[in-house]
Amino acid sequence: MGNRLSKIYTRTGDDGSTGLGDGSRVGKDSARVEAYGTVDEANSCIGLLLATDVPDDIRTLLTRIQHQLFDLGGELCIPGHAAIFDADIEALEAQLDHYNAGLPPLQEFILPGGGEAAARCHVARTVVRRAERATVALARLEPLRPQPVRYLNRLSDLLFVLARVLARASGHGETLWQHERRK
Template sequence: MVVLNKIYTRTGDKGDTALGNGNRVAKYDPRVNAYGTVDELNATVGMARLHAEGDVDAMLSAIQNDLFDLGADLCRPDMDKDAEAEYPPLRMADSQVERLETEIDALNANLDPLRSFILPGGSELAAYLHLCRTVARRAERLAVELATAEPTNPAAVKYLNRLSDWFFVAARVANNNGKDDVLWVPGANR
């Protein structure tokens, strides 16, 4: 159970922070950059939800919860010691990736194939979902960078990769099922 009765601790005043296993690292550590960007993404999803409703809002709600799971996973190094831990660390599961894939397929079912790249925008919801997509891609790049330096849960990286695709397709749905997508016109302003 999480209990937060005091918000400031002063323990990070010298530029370091505690990971999920208690180890202290610099606040610019690759692991902190990865889960910090996941937190930023979650806040961006919250902004998108201000414009969402129905099934899309429900899916975004589930994604926000997943992003907390993902942050918990990324903040806990030493995957090889998971079995020894007093409390098993929360790790992303392939089932979360599979749920995104199922949702992408359902959202994409009524969209015409793209014949051009699209510009981020259109409706307010679509614009926010495109912002979510770009932050998700940054979080993915940081998670991949982390995974090259130390063991990282492969499902965490897969989830971020699939999530940016989810945001792209959901943005098209938010643009009147793609009918209001803003198409890129190569060289239009030469």
């Protein structure tokens, strides 16, 4: 494969438009650009999480997810393209079941935190939720397969569970929301 980015700036976006993967141009504020841009931001948050000390199994899982998020960004950037499939969602569900099995059931909400890795995982989770909302907004405007939304929904759930695992592994533990603190 040749160089994909031989020149970083092209000046073609100076008018507020950007090129999609199919060659068409849209506004940089379009719902499609918002969706794949937020997926890219989520991927960067996972990269920030991976810059901390995380267990090898979680590192391997998150790196695989980063590749899938690039695939998902491609699907959102190229109208009609399919890159995320039911098997990808089922794999997330299997990881969710695996990591959740060792956690105690929740009685209350958890405050984001629990050490650096867990806190970064919570940030990644919230950005994935925003990517999900942006993708739902896109699906209301243009035809979109259901798999991208389902993938993002499941991924945010997995990141929540991983944040719990990381908080416990770090020794910081979880801080439960004290909803009755004002009484």
